Amino acid sequence: MTFPIHEQVQRIAEAAKQAARVLANTPTAKKDAALQAMAQALRAQRDRIRGANAADVEAAQGDGLSPALIDRLTLTDARLDEMVTSIEAVIRLPDPVGAVIKEWHQPNGLLIRKVRVPLGVVGIIYESRPNVTSDCASLCLKSGNAVVLRGGAETFRSNQAIASAIKQALAQAKLPEAAVSTIPTAERAGVDAMLELDQLIDVVIPRGGEELIRKIIERSRIPVIKHAKGVCHVFVDEAADLQMAETIAINAKCQRPATCNAMETLLVHERVAKRFLPSVIARLREAKVEIRGCETTRSMVPDVQPATEEDWFTEYLDLILSVRIVRSLDEAIDHITRYGSAHSDAIVTSDQSHAERFLREVDSACVYVNASTRFTDGYQFGLGAEIGISTDRLHARGPMALEELTTYKYVVIGSGQVRQ
Amino acid sequence: MTFPIHEQVQRIAEAAKQAARVLANTPTAKKDAALQAMAQALRAQRDRIRGANAADVEAAQGDGLSPALIDRLTLTDARLDEMVTSIEAVIRLPDPVGAVIKEWHQPNGLLIRKVRVPLGVVGIIYESRPNVTSDCASLCLKSGNAVVLRGGAETFRSNQAIASAIKQALAQAKLPEAAVSTIPTAERAGVDAMLELDQLIDVVIPRGGEELIRKIIERSRIPVIKHAKGVCHVFVDEAADLQMAETIAINAKCQRPATCNAMETLLVHERVAKRFLPSVIARLREAKVEIRGCETTRSMVPDVQPATEEDWFTEYLDLILSVRIVRSLDEAIDHITRYGSAHSDAIVTSDQSHAERFLREVDSACVYVNASTRFTDGYQFGLGAEIGISTDRLHARGPMALEELTTYKYVVIGSGQVRQ
Numbered sequence: 001m002t003f004p005i006h007e008q009v010q011r012i013a014e015a016a017k018q019a020a021r022v023l024a025n026t027p028t029a030k031k032d033a034a035l036q037a038m039a040q041a042l043r044a045q046r047d048r049i050r051g052a053n054a055a056d057v058e059a060a061q062g063d064g065l066s067p068a069l070i071d072r073l074t075l076t077d078a079r080l081d082e083m084v085t086s087i088e089a090v091i092r093l094p095d096p097v098g099a100v101i102k103e104w105h106q107p108n109g110l111l112i113r114k115v116r117v118p119l120g121v122v123g124i125i126y127e128s129r130p131n132v133t134s135d136c137a138s139l140c141l142k143s144g145n146a147v148v149l150r151g152g153a154e155t156f157r158s159n160q161a162i163a164s165a166i167k168q169a170l171a172q173a174k175l176p177e178a179a180v181s182t183i184p185t186a187e188r189a190g191v192d193a194m195l196e197l198d199q200l201i202d203v204v205i206p207r208g209g210e211e212l213i214r215k216i217i218e219r220s221r222i223p224v225i226k227h228a229k230g231v232c233h234v235f236v237d238e239a240a241d242l243q244m245a246e247t248i249a250i251n252a253k254c255q256r257p258a259t260c261n262a263m264e265t266l267l268v269h270e271r272v273a274k275r276f277l278p279s280v281i282a283r284l285r286e287a288k289v290e291i292r293g294c295e296t297t298r299s300m301v302p303d304v305q306p307a308t309e310e311d312w313f314t315e316y317l318d319l320i321l322s323v324r325i326v327r328s329l330d331e332a333i334d335h336i337t338r339y340g341s342a343h344s345d346a347i348v349t350s351d352q353s354h355a356e357r358f359l360r361e362v363d364s365a366c367v368y369v370n371a372s373t374r375f376t377d378g379y380q381f382g383l384g385a386e387i388g389i390s391t392d393r394l395h396a397r398g399p400m401a402l403e404e405l406t407t408y409k410y411v412v413i414g415s416g417q418v419r420q
Numbered sequence: 421m422t423f424p425i426h427e428q429v430q431r432i433a434e435a436a437k438q439a440a441r442v443l444a445n446t447p448t449a450k451k452d453a454a455l456q457a458m459a460q461a462l463r464a465q466r467d468r469i470r471g472a473n474a475a476d477v478e479a480a481q482g483d484g485l486s487p488a489l490i491d492r493l494t495l496t497d498a499r500l501d502e503m504v505t506s507i508e509a510v511i512r513l514p515d516p517v518g519a520v521i522k523e524w525h526q527p528n529g530l531l532i533r534k535v536r537v538p539l540g541v542v543g544i545i546y547e548s549r550p551n552v553t554s555d556c557a558s559l560c561l562k563s564g565n566a567v568v569l570r571g572g573a574e575t576f577r578s579n580q581a582i583a584s585a586i587k588q589a590l591a592q593a594k595l596p597e598a599a600v601s602t603i604p605t606a607e608r609a610g611v612d613a614m615l616e617l618d619q620l621i622d623v624v625i626p627r628g629g630e631e632l633i634r635k636i637i638e639r640s641r642i643p644v645i646k647h648a649k650g651v652c653h654v655f656v657d658e659a660a661d662l663q664m665a666e667t668i669a670i671n672a673k674c675q676r677p678a679t680c681n682a683m684e685t686l687l688v689h690e691r692v693a694k695r696f697l698p699s700v701i702a703r704l705r706e707a708k709v710e711i712r713g714c715e716t717t718r719s720m721v722p723d724v725q726p727a728t729e730e731d732w733f734t735e736y737l738d739l740i741l742s743v744r745i746v747r748s749l750d751e752a753i754d755h756i757t758r759y760g761s762a763h764s765d766a767i768v769t770s771d772q773s774h775a776e777r778f779l780r781e782v783d784s785a786c787v788y789v790n791a792s793t794r795f796t797d798g799y800q801f802g803l804g805a806e807i808g809i810s811t812d813r814l815h816a817r818g819p820m821a822l823e824e825l826t827t828y829k830y831v832v833i834g835s836g837q838v839r840q
Contacts, residue, residue, distance in 0.1 A: 021757070025780060106802055110791060117783065119813055198637065202813050217618065217641050223814045224643070244836040251838035337441070359831050360445060363537065371530060371834025380839065381830070382526055393539055393622050393827045394643045395815040407813045410801070411779050414791025416664040418671035419800065 005185055009193035013148060013200035015178035016121045020146040022176055024118050028095040034173035035138055039087040041165040041172075042134060046080055052161035053130065060154050068258075072128040073155050083134045083162075086385075090138040093384045096402045097144045111413040116406045118144035120202035123194055124387075125150045125216060127208040130158040137166050137180045139387050143405040146179045148201060150194060152208075153186035160184075195220040203395075207388050225395060227388040229315040230260030230343035232373045235332040235358070236276055237349035238269040244370060245348040246280045251372040252346070254287045258317045260389060261344045261366075261376040265312060265322045267332045270296070273325045277301055281323070289319045296325040312339040329354050333361050340364065343391055344373040344398075365391065365398035425605055429613035433568060433620035435598035436541045440566040442596055444538050448515040454593035455558055459507040461585040461592075462554060466500055472581035473550065480574050488678075492548040493575050503554045503582075506805075510558040513804045516822045517564045531833040536826045538564035540622035543614055544807075545570045545636060547628040550578040557586050557600045559807050563825040566599045568621060570614060572628075573606035580604075615640040623815075627808050645816060647808040649735040650680030650763035652793045655752040655778070656696055657769035658689040664790060665768040666700045671792040672766070674707045678737045680809060681764045681786075681796040685732060685742045687752045690716070693745045697721055701743070709739045716745040732759040749774050753781050760784065763811055764793040764818075785811065785818035 003011070023031070042049070053075040060070050096116050103113040122145045126132045133149055140147035151159040163182040170177050183190040194201065198221040206216045207227045217224055234252050236245040252263035268276055273296070281291055281301050291297075292307040307322040312335070314322070326332045336345050346368035347358040355369040366376045376398060378386025383401035390396045396404035423431070443451070462469070473495040480490050516536050523533040542565045546552045553569055560567035571579040583602040590597050603610040614621065618641040626636045627647045637644055654672050656665040672683035688696055693716070701711055701721050711717075712727040727742040732755070734742070746752045756765050766788035767778040775789040786796045796818060798806025803821035810816045816824035 021783075024783065104802065106800070110795065112801055120783075221637050223812065225814075241836070247836065247838055255839050355833075363441075363444065363540075364829065366830040366832060368832045368834065371832055371837040372839050374839035375530065375832060375837070376830075380526070381532055382524065392643065394645075397827055398830050407817055409784065410786040410796075410818050412786060412788045412791055412795060413775075414788065416661070416667065417791040417795070418667055419675050419792050419794040 005187060005189045006193040008185075009183060009190060010197065010200075012178070012181045012183065013121065013194070013197045015176070016146040016148050016181055017200050019176035019178040020118065020120045023141070023144045023146060023179055024097070026144065026175065030173065030175070031095065031141055031144070032091050034141060034170055034175050035087055035091045037169035037172045038134070038138060038166050039084045041169040042080065042084050042087070042162070045161070045165040049080065049158065049161045049165065050075060052157040056155050056157045063154075065154065069128065069154070073130065073158070075130055075158060079131060083131050086131075086135055087138045090142050090385055093142060093402055095142060096406050101408055108417050109415060110417055113411040113413070114408050115411050116403070117409050119405055119407050121146045121148060121200060122405065123148045123150070123201045123204040123222065125191060125194070125204060125206045125208070125212070127152040127212065128155060130155045130162060132207065133159045133162045133182070134166065136387060137163075139385055139402060139405060141179060143402045145405055146181075148181050148183065148194065150183040150191055156186040191216070192219060195222060198222045205388060224392075225390050225400070226392045228391040229341050230262070230389075230391070231264050231313065231315050231339060231341040232261055232343055233265045233267055233336050233340060233345045234263050234373065235267040235326075235336070235345070235347045236269060236272060237329065237347055237351060237354050238271040239351035239354060240269075240272060240348040241350055242272060242276050245276060246283065248346065248348055248370070248372050249280055250283055250287065252374055253284060253289055253321050254319070255372070255374055257319050259374070260315070261373050262317070263321070263373055264314065264316055265324065265339070267335060268323065268325050269329075269332070270325050270327050273297075274300060277323070284321060287319070289321050291321055291323055293323040294325055297323045315341070329357060333358065336362050336364070341391060343389070344368065344376040346371060346373050365389070425607060425609045426613040428605075429603060429610060430617065430620075432598070432601045432603065433541065433614070433617045435596070436566040436568050436601055437620045439596035439598040440538065440540045443561070443564045443566055443599055444517070446564065446595065450593065450595070451515070451561055451564070452511050454561060454590055454595050455507055455511045457589035457593045458554070458558060458586050459504045461589040462500065462504050462507070462582070465581070465585040469500065469578065469581045469585065470495060472577040476575050476577045485574065489548065489574070493550065493578070495550055495578060499551060503551050506551075506555055507558045510562050510805055513562060513822055515562060516826050521828055528837050529835060530837055533831040533833070534828050535831050536823070537829050539825055539827050541566045541568060541620060542825065543568045543570070543621045543624040543642065545611060545614070545624060545626045545628070545632070547572040547632065548575060550575045550582060552627065553579045553582045553602070554586065556807060557583075559805055559822060559825060561599060563822045565825055566601075568601050568603065568614065570603040570611055576606040611636070612639060615642060618642045625808060644812075645810050645814070645820070646812045648811040649761050650682070650809075650811070651684050651733065651735050651759060651761040652681060652763055653685045653687055653756050653760060653765045654683050654793065655687040655746075655756070655765070655767045656689060656692060657749065657767055657771060657774050658691040659771035659774060660689075660692060660768040661770055662692060662696050665696060666703065668766065668768055668790070668792050669700055670703055670707065672794055673704060673709060673741050674739070675792070675794050677739050679794070680735070681793050682737070683741070683793055684734065684736055685744065685759070687755060688743065688745050689749075689752070690745050690747050693717075694720060697743070704741060707739070709741050711741055711743055713743040714745055717743045735761070749777060753778065756782050756784070761811060763809070764788065764796040766791060766793050785809070
């Protein structure tokens with residue numbers, strides 16, 4: 001007998017909540033043992049996982065998905081190795097649970113201690129890449145959270161196979177299998193059912209396109225931490241070292257253009273535009289980048305397509321770059337405020353006061369002076385892991401790792417104090 | 421010409437967002453000068469505010485509101501003095517904005533600094549007490565946030581009068597008046613319009629009854645930090661100092677029963693019930709507390725009404741107490757997990773291992789050993805202020821003060837670093 005989907009999802013979430021209670025008080029060594037078992041299970045069940053993935057790939061080809069998308073969902077041996085390596089890296093990270101964030105005594109003698117505790121049940125809604133299943137499962141487990149995973153329809157079989165290996169590992173480590181669950185359907189109704197369960201799921205983290213995230217925000221009763229788009233800027237100030245600016249601009253655009261921390265718009269101060277632009281655009285074109293520019297850019301560099309109003313708002317995730325010449329630092333900051341997505345923005349300058357104004361006034365999760373926006377990343381920040389990059393302002397901003405998967409509680413120790 | 425309500429609210433929120441940009445970079449001294457002007461304006465306009473409040477009170481009497489509710493919305497001279505004193509206290513608190521939470525160098529030489537910044541635009545939806553208007557305005561201003569306030573219909577005139585004094589003070593201090601706004605209607609549509617503006621309002625903090633909060637969670641596209649109910653417990657362990665337990669139980673119930681951190685259920689270990697209960701219940705009854713008990717309680721103490729399943733879930737906010745005798749620490753923890761609201765829960769015990777288990781396993785915002793739950797409060801915790809008590813897990817848990825009205829950004833300082 002099968003239950004209707006909303007009832008199935010409710011049962012999964014209830015079991016996850018029970019599991020979360022257990023995980024919250026599971027010692028580090030036991031969680032690490034379960035992670036070790038997960039790594040082993042993924043290695044041992046490689047053939048079964050590759051088989052499930054092959055079926056997903058075949059279906060995707062039949063559905064006419066783009067080669068880029070098919071590449072994203074394909075699990076090669078190298079990618080399976082990486083999934084295992086990532087779990088092993090999580091084992092080596094410090095357990096955030098139980099850490100004392102702060103403690104102090106009140107004049108009445110009360111000892112107040114702010115202590116890290118898990119969030120509870122984390123819901124993750126994501127698209128395409130099946131490695132997210134094991135990455136998120138391991139990060140949630142290490143931070144004492146249960147996780148309910150809902151991957152895309154296009155990787156349904158792969159995700160189920162990975163989750164099944166993980167569940168065997170949990171059972172082997174004597175932890176509740178419900179610590180890691182997947183929604184057992186590729187239907188949209190599975191997501192909708194999840195988003196109503198604010199009594200059972202503590203936070204939803206969507207990772208995916210704008211449309212997916214929009215729908216989730218509209219429907220969710222559960223707090224959401226968005227992992228939305230990055231329309232990232234590099235501003236080359238009048239006081240920039242132009243050689244450094246060129247290196248940074250090319251890295252920010254070309255090193256991995258499909259990531260959310262890649263540059264989408266280059267802003268150049270008019271005083272250095274003539275010296276800077278022709279050379280950098282020539283090098284970008286060598287790297288196959290298509291340039292769309294403002295009128296002034298087009299007057300300085302031949303064969304540049306005009307950038308439309310829409311271009312300034314666009315996250316290309318591709319070898320396309322919009323270029324604008326601005327008259328001042330103020331104009332650069334205004335452009336970023338208006339068109340940016342408050343993800344990662346950089347200034348290249350050797351003027352200290354310009355750098356300070358940019359860092360203070362650009363209200364993005366990560367603001368840079370004289371460095372590439374590509375560093376917005378949990379590993380590059382030294383956090384040792386990454387569950388994603390929050391574009392929200394509440395709870396966590398920018399790269400999210402283990403600490404960001406926790407909240408806190410106040411532990412208050414008295415000797416009979418009462419309130420007067 | 422008047423615009424439809426959703427358009428008016430949109431304009432208010434747009435202006436608030438502009439104001440938030442200014443406030444985020446306003447120096448502490450200027451914010452403090454504005455707070456000083458606010459305190460003066462409230463003093464100077466006392467007669468006008470009392471007049472508006474008198475009209476609210478008269479209307480409330482006409483509408484047949486309960487005396488308790490009318491008391492809550494009435495502004496006496498003493499309450500107006502307190503509003504001014506609270507603003508003066510906020511002036512003396514340290515400005516959280518710009519504080520460096522952490523900083524470190526990466527091996528590649530990047531300096532990464534996690535810096536406190538304001539949340540942006542804070543929406544507050546509240547009921548009854550008009551002092552919330554000035555309390556929240558001053559806390560948001562000090563923490564560099566713009567605020568959009570939506571008080572209850574029953575205090576509409578009072579809130580408008582207070583906000584108008586505040587706006588004059590902002591203008592006098594040369595800060596944007598839109599830093600503090602009120603929704604200019606008592607209609608429900610004003611709230612609905614607010615809750616759609618997730619591009620303009622960064623967080624909504626509802627303070628009020630369960631029904632209000634439920635509706636907000638269902639409709640809001642903006643992240644919500646709930647200030648919901650407190651079903652708080654005191655558990656008297658078998659190893660408790662019974663004299664201390666009695667003092668704590670009476671304080672937690674009677675010192676101010678209408679607050680969210682007052683005890684609603686007393687749990688007593690069966691081994692001490694006979695020695696403890698008759699005496700504490702006698703004293704509670706002297707303080708006019710009605711007792712509702714489990715079967716065992718009723719067998720030990722005469723004239724106790726039976727507690728129903730619903731009682732265990734209920735936040736009485738009144739001189740009513742439910743009492744249950746439990747067989748073990750486990751049963752006490754299970755009861756709290758099942759019926760509590762994860763607000764504030766206490767154990768009275770002199771057994772260190774019981775205390776530790778309770779503190780670890782009871783997953784509430786504030787867990788106490790040997791102290792009254794009534795200490796869950798921003799002032800009592802030494803935070804110097806309180807915008808409310810979060811019953812959510814994300815971003816802020818328990819008492820929220822100035823730091824909890826901020827988020828952070830990463831400031832990254834390089835010397836030309838690019839990603840390999």
